[in-house]
Amino acid sequence: MKINSKTSFLLGFFLLNIIYWIGIQASHITDLPINLLFSYSTAVLAILGGVMGLLVSNHWGGKKSAVGKAILLVSLGTISWSLGNFIWSFYTFVLNQEMPYPSLADMGYTLAVPLWALGVFYLSKATGAKLSLRRKNGQILLIFLPLIAAAISYYFLFVVARNSSIESQGGVLKIFLDFFYPIGDWIILTMSFLLFGLSFKYLGGRFRVPVFITLLGFIFMFLADFSFSYTTTIGSYYNGNTSDLLFATALFVISFGVCSFDISDT
Numbered sequence: 001m002k003i004n005s006k007t008s009f010l011l012g013f014f015l016l017n018i019i020y021w022i023g024i025q026a027s028h029i030t031d032l033p034i035n036l037l038f039s040y041s042t043a044v045l046a047i048l049g050g051v052m053g054l055l056v057s058n059h060w061g062g063k064k065s066a067v068g069k070a071i072l073l074v075s076l077g078t079i080s081w082s083l084g085n086f087i088w089s090f091y092t093f094v095l096n097q098e099m100p101y102p103s104l105a106d107m108g109y110t111l112a113v114p115l116w117a118l119g120v121f122y123l124s125k126a127t128g129a130k131l132s133l134r135r136k137n138g139q140i141l142l143i144f145l146p147l148i149a150a151a152i153s154y155y156f157l158f159v160v161a162r163n164s165s166i167e168s169q170g171g172v173l174k175i176f177l178d179f180f181y182p183i184g185d186w187i188i189l190t191m192s193f194l195l196f197g198l199s200f201k202y203l204g205g206r207f208r209v210p211v212f213i214t215l216l217g218f219i220f221m222f223l224a225d226f227s228f229s230y231t232t233t234i235g236s237y238y239n240g241n242t243s244d245l246l247f248a249t250a251l252f253v254i255s256f257g258v259c260s261f262d263i264s265d266t
Helices: 005-027 033-059 066-094 105-127 136-160 172-199 205-234 242-259
Strands: none
Touching: 005 033, 005 242, 033 066, 033 242, 066 105, 066 242, 105 172, 105 205, 136 172, 136 205, 172 205, 205 242
């Protein structure tokens, strides 16, 4: 895999974000505009990565190929997430108000989940993961990997992050989102595990690394969601904390992986 102009730009932008985040931690500031700007910067990183991904998708024929569809859907999911974070930043930075939950921002976050899941699905079709299902080992993975992902998701997202409870107050939409987010994380984590396990022996060549980088990004997203849920539950969350760094890392890695498929800039 070669570094191209898109991945170079994303890497540079992300490194600036890391330097900025280190400055926030060194200053021990938790409630000033510099904290809010980090969330805004993450949204900018995500939308730029998503738009670049759309351009890469066109080089693969867009909807005409499995790879093109995969890149398109993953990129649209990243853009959707960025729009949710822009709304979050508008409330907290411009309006100087505490973000309500649920809110318009959740529309962007929730839409990202099915788009990402469909993207991983089409990526599995492109990598020949289904070939592994003809083998006994592949069939075993199909059974056990979802169970492993479910156990991990249940423990970290429900037992640890939410203290084994979900509030029944706040309305139907809030209760729905309280279930939707961890279930969505479980679905994407399961599909990522399956894609990695089933396609490892079949996927080769120059695009093996981009696939694995993209999947790694979704693992970072799982960790970010866990960290965010945990810190909000115990009341230690603030804009620009470790959770936000994990979100920035996840979106960078996903975008970097997608843009590494670029065949026009090699």
